[in-house]
Amino acid sequence: MADEEEMDMAAAMAADEDGEMDMAAAMAADDDEMDMAAAMAADDGEMDMAAAMGGDPEPEPEAPAGASINEAASGQATRVLNQDEIDSLLGFDMDGDGSGEKSGIKAIINSALVNYERLPMLEVVFDRLVRMMTTSLRNFTSDNVEVSLDNITSIRFGDYLNSIPLPAILSVFRAEEWDNYGLIMVDSSLIYSIVDVLLGGRRGTAAMRIEGRPYTTIERNLVERMVSVILTDMCAAFEPLSPVNFTQERVETNPRFATIARPANAAILIKLRIDMEDRGGRLELLLPYATLEPVRELLLQMFMGEKFGRDSIWENHLATELWATEVEIQAVLDEQEMPLNEILSLEVGDTVMLNASPTSPVVLRCGGIGMVSGKMGRSGQNIAVKVDKTLRQLG
Numbered sequence: 001m002a003d004e005e006e007m008d009m010a011a012a013m014a015a016d017e018d019g020e021m022d023m024a025a026a027m028a029a030d031d032d033e034m035d036m037a038a039a040m041a042a043d044d045g046e047m048d049m050a051a052a053m054g055g056d057p058e059p060e061p062e063a064p065a066g067a068s069i070n071e072a073a074s075g076q077a078t079r080v081l082n083q084d085e086i087d088s089l090l091g092f093d094m095d096g097d098g099s100g101e102k103s104g105i106k107a108i109i110n111s112a113l114v115n116y117e118r119l120p121m122l123e124v125v126f127d128r129l130v131r132m133m134t135t136s137l138r139n140f141t142s143d144n145v146e147v148s149l150d151n152i153t154s155i156r157f158g159d160y161l162n163s164i165p166l167p168a169i170l171s172v173f174r175a176e177e178w179d180n181y182g183l184i185m186v187d188s189s190l191i192y193s194i195v196d197v198l199l200g201g202r203r204g205t206a207a208m209r210i211e212g213r214p215y216t217t218i219e220r221n222l223v224e225r226m227v228s229v230i231l232t233d234m235c236a237a238f239e240p241l242s243p244v245n246f247t248q249e250r251v252e253t254n255p256r257f258a259t260i261a262r263p264a265n266a267a268i269l270i271k272l273r274i275d276m277e278d279r280g281g282r283l284e285l286l287l288p289y290a291t292l293e294p295v296r297e298l299l300l301q302m303f304m305g306e307k308f309g310r311d312s313i314w315e316n317h318l319a320t321e322l323w324a325t326e327v328e329i330q331a332v333l334d335e336q337e338m339p340l341n342e343i344l345s346l347e348v349g350d351t352v353m354l355n356a357s358p359t360s361p362v363v364l365r366c367g368g369i370g371m372v373s374g375k376m377g378r379s380g381q382n383i384a385v386k387v388d389k390t391l392r393q394l395g
Contacts, residue, residue, distance in 0.1 A: 144277055149272060170258040171183070171252075174249050197276055358376070
């Protein structure tokens with residue numbers, strides 16, 4: 001009986017232990033479920049928070065135009081370029097007449113053009129032309145005329161033809177000594193002003209734009225006379241630099257008939273403004289670089305009559321020092337040509353026969369070049385050479 005009671009107690013204890021183990025396992029399972037539930041709840045909380053803050057996720061906004069890539073990628077605050085900054089970047093001059101320096105992309109595009117500043121003397125010549133034209137046009141029109149030089153620029157010939165404001169008169173002239181051509185453009189307002197002044201028109205009338213009809217014979221003849229006066233002044237302006245004669249070839253009203261160079265050729269454009277009190281207009285001179293090529297070296301000068309590398313003070317000093325320089329002179333009595341094998345076989349005591357005699361001429365050489373020749377003799381205790389032929393006579 002005692003044995004059976006001990007067995008029942010052991011079974012009960014085992015059952016208790018198994019029950020405790022089952023309870024521990026159940027509690028562990030409950031803990032795992034609680035952890036999973038907590039994780040899911042945390043995910044739901046994040047989703048709820050995201051929904052509360054912004055609703056459904058949207059794609060990232062694109063960076064505005066003009067913002068840098070780094071700013072757009074980093075999401076920082078960006079700055080949009082205004083119109084003035086965009087114009088400066090592209091090189092557009094909205095409020096000017098194109099006379100300012102070009103910058104930006106436009107400067108890169110125009111960098112292939114030859115800059116007229118490489119010919120500094122050209123600006124001096126046209127400043128002289130402006131002064132002469134002011135006087136000659138005053139005498140031509142009997143009116144108060146003011147001529148001003150707007151700017152000097154480089155341009156492609158084809159671009160200039162496309163930019164001519166029509167209607168206009170184009171005068172083709174020829175530089176005879178340079179064997180090439182140039183172009184003078186007279187705009188409509190200047191044509192009307194010249195005709196009005198020469199035919200006695202009243203002052204104070206606004207310049208009229210001639211449109212819808214060709215120029216009359218009187219208008220063409222008066223403009224031709226004015227162009228002849230201008231070409232005469234151009235001859236005088238270039239006279240100190242290089243004598244040249246400009247002659248008028250023909251007058252055209254269609255730019256295509258005034259083609260004097262290839263469209264891609266570079267040319268120099270000189271814009272002049274002619275004012276006659278309350279009347280006036282523009283006059284433009286176009287000279288292709290091929291026309292100026294014969295006098296290009298002269299146009300490269302910084303001032304009239306400049307000679308690169310010339311300095312009269314230094315030249316005089318150099319000449320004085322040269323006269324005082326000592327040089328070594330060699331008196332050559334005779335020369336003998338011998339084969340190389342004979343020269344190599346010479347030994348001490350051998351004699352070389354020369355064809356010189358006491359009356360043979362002696363050549364004095366400096367640096368291997370014969371300078372003078374003469375007869376050998378004696379002067380006191382020294383051997384002397386009496387010169388009878390100079391370097392020019394030796395040649």
